Amino acid sequence: MYGRCPFLSPLYGPKGRYLRTVITNNIEVLFGGQAGDGSLTTGDLIATAFKRMGLELYTYKDFPSRIRGGHTNYVIRAGQHRHYGLADYVDAMVAFDLECVERHIQEIRPHGFVIFDNSTEKLTDAVRRPDVTFYEVPLAKIAKEQLGLELVRNTISMGVLAALVGMDPQIVRTLVTKQYERKGEKVVAQNVAAIDAGEQYVREHCTTPSGYDLVARPDGDRLLMMGNDAIGYGALVAGCRFMAGYPITPATDVLEWMARHAPKYGGVVVQAEDELAAINMTIGASFAGVRSMTATSGPGQALMTEGIGLAGVVETPIVVIECARAGPSTGMPTKTEQSNLNHLIFSGHGEIPRVVLAPGTVEESFYLTVAAFNLAEKYQVPVFVLSEQALCQSKETTPRLEFGSVTVDRGKLIRNGGVTFGEYKRFAFSEDGVSPRVIPGVDGGMHLAPGSEHSDGGVITEDATNRRRMMEKRMHKLESMRPELPRPNLLGDPKAAVAFIGYGSNRGPIAETQDRLHADGIATRFLQLRTLWPFPEEEVRAFVHSAAHVFVVENNITGQLERLIRYVTGPLPHMHPVRKYDGRPFRPIEIIDAVKKVLASATSPTEKGASVTPVGPEKTAAGVRSVAR
Numbered sequence: 001m002y003g004r005c006p007f008l009s010p011l012y013g014p015k016g017r018y019l020r021t022v023i024t025n026n027i028e029v030l031f032g033g034q035a036g037d038g039s040l041t042t043g044d045l046i047a048t049a050f051k052r053m054g055l056e057l058y059t060y061k062d063f064p065s066r067i068r069g070g071h072t073n074y075v076i077r078a079g080q081h082r083h084y085g086l087a088d089y090v091d092a093m094v095a096f097d098l099e100c101v102e103r104h105i106q107e108i109r110p111h112g113f114v115i116f117d118n119s120t121e122k123l124t125d126a127v128r129r130p131d132v133t134f135y136e137v138p139l140a141k142i143a144k145e146q147l148g149l150e151l152v153r154n155t156i157s158m159g160v161l162a163a164l165v166g167m168d169p170q171i172v173r174t175l176v177t178k179q180y181e182r183k184g185e186k187v188v189a190q191n192v193a194a195i196d197a198g199e200q201y202v203r204e205h206c207t208t209p210s211g212y213d214l215v216a217r218p219d220g221d222r223l224l225m226m227g228n229d230a231i232g233y234g235a236l237v238a239g240c241r242f243m244a245g246y247p248i249t250p251a252t253d254v255l256e257w258m259a260r261h262a263p264k265y266g267g268v269v270v271q272a273e274d275e276l277a278a279i280n281m282t283i284g285a286s287f288a289g290v291r292s293m294t295a296t297s298g299p300g301q302a303l304m305t306e307g308i309g310l311a312g313v314v315e316t317p318i319v320v321i322e323c324a325r326a327g328p329s330t331g332m333p334t335k336t337e338q339s340n341l342n343h344l345i346f347s348g349h350g351e352i353p354r355v356v357l358a359p360g361t362v363e364e365s366f367y368l369t370v371a372a373f374n375l376a377e378k379y380q381v382p383v384f385v386l387s388e389q390a391l392c393q394s395k396e397t398t399p400r401l402e403f404g405s406v407t408v409d410r411g412k413l414i415r416n417g418g419v420t421f422g423e424y425k426r427f428a429f430s431e432d433g434v435s436p437r438v439i440p441g442v443d444g445g446m447h448l449a450p451g452s453e454h455s456d457g458g459v460i461t462e463d464a465t466n467r468r469r470m471m472e473k474r475m476h477k478l479e480s481m482r483p484e485l486p487r488p489n490l491l492g493d494p495k496a497a498v499a500f501i502g503y504g505s506n507r508g509p510i511a512e513t514q515d516r517l518h519a520d521g522i523a524t525r526f527l528q529l530r531t532l533w534p535f536p537e538e539e540v541r542a543f544v545h546s547a548a549h550v551f552v553v554e555n556n557i558t559g560q561l562e563r564l565i566r567y568v569t570g571p572l573p574h575m576h577p578v579r580k581y582d583g584r585p586f587r588p589i590e591i592i593d594a595v596k597k598v599l600a601s602a603t604s605p606t607e608k609g610a611s612v613t614p615v616g617p618e619k620t621a622a623g624v625r626s627v628a629r
Contacts, residue, residue: 032073033096043074050078054217084508088589159198227392232257234369244281251323254295275300279307289439295321312352317376335583336390338555360507378411390585391505433476496523499547
């Protein structure tokens with residue numbers, strides 16, 4: 001598992017004595033401590049420093065649902081290739097308390113290392129591992145005695161890490177200066193001195209090399225962006241000028257981003273008193289002609305359910321950003337899960353057309369949000385953008401977003417008059433199921449929007465024939481829109497016997513699994529679903545029936561995606577669930593182990609996936625070429 005690393009080189013000490021292997025430009029670091037102690041801020045600084053050194057990044061925050069207290073950690077994966085996910089193991093841990101070591105010591109890769117603040121606590125024999133290097137550094141004591149401020153112990157740890165792995169000193173100091181310059185020269189000087197103190201401690205006390213070395217490369221024209229920020233950019237560029245929302249983890253970042261930026265472009269952002277108010281404000285703004293959205297998570301989505309039904313029956317376009325978290329009820333508000341899929345597709349009394357899109361990367365979060373607004377307005381339906389905590393609150397290095405490629409399609413919206421009273425029918429029957437739409441203020445329009453069943457003119461009626469026609473008209477939109485829905489991505493060897501299906505944040509772990517299995521002589525293919533409803537039946541059916549083994553990878557216990565697939569394909573003995581529901585994202589090794597366990601019991605060469613068709617870079621997940629660690 002550790003033998004195929006192309007970035008390894010021997011490390012020699014005095015007189016040419018072999019010490020250990022060096023891993024270059026490939027590291028996963030975990031910062032851990034108590035919520036509110038600054039470990040997340042330090043993690044952000046480290047991540048930005050890695051990015052400035054030309055490395056590709058993925059970050060994951062694991063924090064409790066409270067402001068202070070309780071264990072929190074921030075994982076940063078950096079390397080020469082894009083990862084879109086966590087590695088098998090953590091290479092380096094920066095632990096601000098003993099609890100962090102106790103919780104995560106088994107996640108450390110053999111020959112990894114731990115930086116531990118031993119100012120007030122000592123490492124116990126129970127947590128020590130002979131294959132892990134421990135650097136015991138009195139971070140808080142140095143901060144208090146040398147710098148007079150215990151708060152800067154996090155910055156000292158950054159200096160220690162920088163010295164141990166070879167981070168660019170100038171980049172580190174520039175970032176620290178920028179981070180604290182708004183607090184004044186004194187604070188900047190204290191934190192730069194903290195970096196100096198950390199580096200000095202390593203020079204004087206740490207004689208054992210870490211085994212890791214970072215070499216700066218050109219930064220390039222890239223961004224380091226969080227999924228929720230990409231969603232905000234997508235909404236703004238798509239023309240969204242109204243958002244109403246109620247703070248809820250992990251969707252609050254979208255509300256905060258829009259509150260900062262939308263007003264600069266004529267937008268209005270409202271923090272409503274609750275989710276019921278938020279969804280109805282969103283519907284009202286859209287009814288008035290403004291591209292509108294809200295953002296929420298599972299509990300808030302439950303409260304919005306009736307309002308979404310209203311949007312469906314009055315055929316008013318809205319976009320709902322669903323940032324999924326672990327449930328049920330309050331569940332684990334700051335943990336990731338894919339258990340809201342059934343709710344988004346089937347919730348509500350009665351039936352309405354709706355769309356569910358699922359980005360798999362930060363970059364896709366931008367483009368699929370743009371697509372959501374066009375689909376919502378062109379087909380006059382609610383559209384959900386389904387993200388997850390492991391994607392929406394994680395950061396990735398990504399190419400610059402192409403704003404120039406964005407188009408705005410407002411469908412059958414009539415803005416310049418040209419209709420006369422008595423002729424315009426808001427809910428007119430049409431071949432594609434979409435009716436002409438006039439907003440208040442347009443000369444000649446008539447504005448009836450009843451939540452009850454209605455005629456094509458908007459008049460409430462319970463006539464049986466009208467009811468049948470109106471239901472068919474609305475639901476026909478799902479078929480009319482199919483050619484325009486984001487299609488699945490097919491990654492890997494299209495003829496491979498071993499196949500994966502998944503969506504959302506599992507794109508990264510699955511894609512890395514593909515590369516690792518390919519190196520072991522096992523060809524695979526992966527259908528990354530980006531439209532979850534209306535379900536891509538034809539693509540899924542063809543994909544599943546042509547494989548010897550299909551692994552459905554998802555973060556829930558009941559197999560919600562697998563059930564949708566089986567509804568389309570019928571019972572299939574060669575479909576294998578790979579599920580995780582502990583609130584944390586997949587690591588590639590978890591998927592690899594599941595695959596190899598099934599293949600070990602296979603009988604024929606085809607079932608074992610032994611036949612390998614060369615996989616070119618264009619068929620992989622955006623250049624994922626990671627090292628088995």
